[in-house]
Amino acid sequence: xxxxxxxxxxxVQPVGSPLSLECTVEGTSNPNLYWYRQAAGRGLQLLxxxxxxxxxxxxxxxxxxxxxPQDRQFILSSKKLLLSDSGFYLCAWxxxxxxxxxxxxxxxxxx
Amino acid sequence: SQQGEEDPQALSIQEGENATMNCxxxxxxxxxxxxxxxxxxxxxxxxxxxxxxxEKHSGRLRVTLDTSxxxxxxxxxxxxxxxxxxxxxxxxxxxxxxxxYGKLTFGQGTxxxxxx
Numbered sequence: 001x002x003x004x005x006x007x008x009x010x011x012v013q014p015v016g017s018p019l020s021l022e023c024t025v026e027g028t029s030n031p032n033l034y035w036y037r038q039a040a041g042r043g044l045q046l047l048x049x050x051x052x053x054x055x056x057x058x059x060x061x062x063x064x065x066x067x068x069p070q071d072r073q074f075i076l077s078s079k080k081l082l083l084s085d086s087g088f089y090l091c092a093w094x095x096x097x098x099x100x101x102x103x104x105x106x107x108x109x110x111x
Numbered sequence: 112s113q114q115g116e117e118d119p120q121a122l123s124i125q126e127g128e129n130a131t132m133n134c135x136x137x138x139x140x141x142x143x144x145x146x147x148x149x150x151x152x153x154x155x156x157x158x159x160x161x162x163x164x165x166e167k168h169s170g171r172l173r174v175t176l177d178t179s180x181x182x183x184x185x186x187x188x189x190x191x192x193x194x195x196x197x198x199x200x201x202x203x204x205x206x207x208x209x210x211x212y213g214k215l216t217f218g219q220g221t222x223x224x225x226x227x
Contacts, residue, residue: 006153034214043199043219044154090153099144100201100215102153 002027006091006103013110019064019078021106023091026072031093033074034100035066038088050074086110117200117218125226130187132221134200135180141203143176144215145185148197157185157198162205192227 006023013019025031032051036044046059048066056066063082067075074091086109094100117134124130134143142161146154160167160176160183167174173186187194201215 036217042197044217046214046216049214088151092154094215099156099159100154101156102146104153105151107151 002093002101004091004093004101004103006106008106009104010107011109013081013108015083015110016080019076019081019085019108021076021089021091021108023074023076023103024072025074025093028072028093028095030071031095033068034092034094035074035076036090036092038090038105044090048076081110083110117198117221119221120219121222121224123224123226124190126190126192128190128225130190130194130223130225132185132198132200132223134183134185134218136183136200136202137181138202139205140178141205143174143183144201144203145172145174145183146199146201146217148199148220150196154199187223190223190225192225195223195225197222 003026034049035047037047038044048056048058050056050068053068053071056068063085064076064078089106089108091103092100117132122130140162142159144159145157147157148154158167158169158172158174160174162178165176171188176183183200197220199217199220201217203215
């Protein structure tokens with residue numbers, strides 16, 4: 001069966017520090033991968049999506065970047081965090097306009 | 112901008128009652144999906160309805176889709192305290208530029224509280 005791992009679960013980082021959140025998928029190949037951000041427990045905003053290794057599309061201009069070094073690995077990064085980067089980050093995968101499977105999320109607090 | 116918008120924003124009911132949540136969207140879709148999120152956790156897929164379907168059932172869940180009105184509803188029958196969560200609709204657009212990714216667009220969600 002397919003599983004998705006996302007870590008860490010919580011993270012407190014000072015302003016100006018770097019960020020690296022990792023997401024891996026098991027049990028499937030060539031998944032579409034997504035990074036979402038959720039503010040205040042409400043709607044999800046799509047940040048990045050990837051349809052293959054090294055293929056990254058950004059949905060909104062921001063202080064973050066994403067990379068896909070391997071087929072089932074998706075990384076969200078920042079060189080210098082801002083206070084406004086705080087939020088709940090969710091990784092997800094799907095195959096061809098079907099249901100999406102989400103990780104458990106990372107609560108990022110920038111202080 | 113958000114494609115899907117749910118209402119109500121919050122719903123509080125007693126155990127055993129039915130809960131109905133609505134979702135409206137703006138553009139043509141391939142399918143519409145409903146997800147559930149427990150506080151501080153990831154989203155869990157509940158049900159998917161395709162644009163050529165009008166109604167779908169799964170256990171105590173009933174979803175309807177009216178493409179002429181660009182709206183959907185999620186009905187949870189005989190609610191339980193364990194149904195307390197946030198519920199989101201998400202749409203996959205009809206034309207994804209020929210690629211195969213879903214690129215779901217989520218609404219703001221409905222917070223459901225079921226009192227024992």
